[in-house]
Amino acid sequence: xxxxxxxxxxxxxxxxxxxxxxxxxxxxxxxxxxxxxxxxxxxxxxxxxxxxxxxxxxxxxxxxxxxxxxxxxxxx
Amino acid sequence: xxxxxxxxxxxxxxxxxxxxxxxxxxxxxxxxxxxxxxxxxxxxxxxxxxxxxxxxxxxxxxxxxxxxxxxxxxxxxxxxxxxxxxxxxxxxxxxxxxxxxxxxxxxxxxxxxxxxxxxxxxxxxxxxxxxxxxxxxxxxxxxxxxxxxxxxxxxxxxxxxxxxxxxxxxxxxxxxxxxxxxxxxxxxxxxxxxxxxxxxxxxxxxxxxxxxxxxxxxxxxxxxxxxxxxxxxxxxxxxxxxxxxxxxxxxxxxxxxxxxxxxxxxxxxxxxxxxxxxxxxxxxxxxxxxxxxxxxxxxxxxxxxxxxxxxxxxxxxxxxxxxxxxxxxxxxxxxxxxxxxxxxxxxxxxxxxxxxxxxxxxxxxxxxxxxxxxxxxxxxxxxx
Numbered sequence: 001x002x003x004x005x006x007x008x009x010x011x012x013x014x015x016x017x018x019x020x021x022x023x024x025x026x027x028x029x030x031x032x033x034x035x036x037x038x039x040x041x042x043x044x045x046x047x048x049x050x051x052x053x054x055x056x057x058x059x060x061x062x063x064x065x066x067x068x069x070x071x072x073x074x075x076x
Numbered sequence: 077x078x079x080x081x082x083x084x085x086x087x088x089x090x091x092x093x094x095x096x097x098x099x100x101x102x103x104x105x106x107x108x109x110x111x112x113x114x115x116x117x118x119x120x121x122x123x124x125x126x127x128x129x130x131x132x133x134x135x136x137x138x139x140x141x142x143x144x145x146x147x148x149x150x151x152x153x154x155x156x157x158x159x160x161x162x163x164x165x166x167x168x169x170x171x172x173x174x175x176x177x178x179x180x181x182x183x184x185x186x187x188x189x190x191x192x193x194x195x196x197x198x199x200x201x202x203x204x205x206x207x208x209x210x211x212x213x214x215x216x217x218x219x220x221x222x223x224x225x226x227x228x229x230x231x232x233x234x235x236x237x238x239x240x241x242x243x244x245x246x247x248x249x250x251x252x253x254x255x256x257x258x259x260x261x262x263x264x265x266x267x268x269x270x271x272x273x274x275x276x277x278x279x280x281x282x283x284x285x286x287x288x289x290x291x292x293x294x295x296x297x298x299x300x301x302x303x304x305x306x307x308x309x310x311x312x313x314x315x316x317x318x319x320x321x322x323x324x325x326x327x328x329x330x331x332x333x334x335x336x337x338x339x340x341x342x343x344x345x346x347x348x349x350x351x352x353x354x355x356x357x358x359x360x361x362x363x364x365x366x367x368x369x370x371x372x373x374x375x376x377x378x379x380x381x382x383x384x385x386x387x388x389x390x391x392x393x394x395x396x397x398x399x400x401x402x403x404x405x406x407x408x409x410x411x412x413x414x415x416x417x418x419x420x421x422x423x424x425x426x427x428x429x430x431x432x433x434x435x436x437x438x439x440x441x442x443x444x445x446x447x448x449x450x451x452x453x454x455x456x457x458x459x460x
Contacts, residue, residue: 014309015113019128036116
């Protein structure tokens, strides 16, 4: 994680969806990481998927129709 | 497993399990055994991955496209009870005369609560005529609950035919695959299965305490969960999530067991269900052929390996099944199961209630030599 790099996160209904997304992105070779949901984004206790902001479009396209996404947020 | 026993009770639970199952469970526990979906740390995520892998392996075996349509339960009974919760007073449900109590008891309880129940009769060999199911359909028929194969006689039911009938009439079709999941090909789409209940610890080679329910897309709206509680999702709300699979999976799951189930299902996929079926069919044929040559032994069910699971019910004339089972255990180290096998309806159908039968049920790991020993032992137990 370089200091100038910005990230976004995908929120899912549950961890099952996050793991499903992870598998799809792994297969597609798109970098990402599952992290705890930051408090300022949601009070939920689950995980979200962090990705480099520049890849948002490609990541959303890879998951389209395969995993339901709750929300996309920039990560500050 | 101790080397001096012959295990013929695979319809109750498979034994032994493949080493892959034990390794996966040990690996999960030694790595820390996290709680899935309850946190974002690495052990929690690792546990969630294990559970997802199990859903994927099971979905793959049953022809299910989306692994999240698989609800993980503690056994087939829990799965069947969830499915039965979709029935409401005023509905009509059809089942067969060969069902296990895991189907019969939830349906009888619903009957007492105002659900109409028709139990379609089967032949003395436990076989169901799909036309009899069609004839039982009424305008208010909501669902058909049918075992894929009897746990008493092994009789394989005409699931695809009944699935077609259900689909033609817009009726839900729930299949109890406790005896078949992993041992007989299952493809929910072509077989018209809306709800598939299975256990993990029989032919899927997982540990006890695992099982599941496939629920076709959209049906969850009409099926209330049996339990409500923490799911690790939507924690800010005090209402149960409506989405799959969280709707039916409250509380910390049996992740170590599910790790074993994933490995067991992987073992089945690697060997191939067709190859497993061929092997078990050959063992069954060998045993049936051996019993055919013995006077004083009465066999129940189809008596044809191609039409039954590796489950054979029989009686030795003049010998109580329980007594025979004890002698087989003590004298020959043969482990079998006598009695009613939790399926009194099936025993009434084949005419063996209330005493029941002696049941030998074989598995993938049994050998031709063991079957020969089994036939010899039965022969020696006959009245002299």
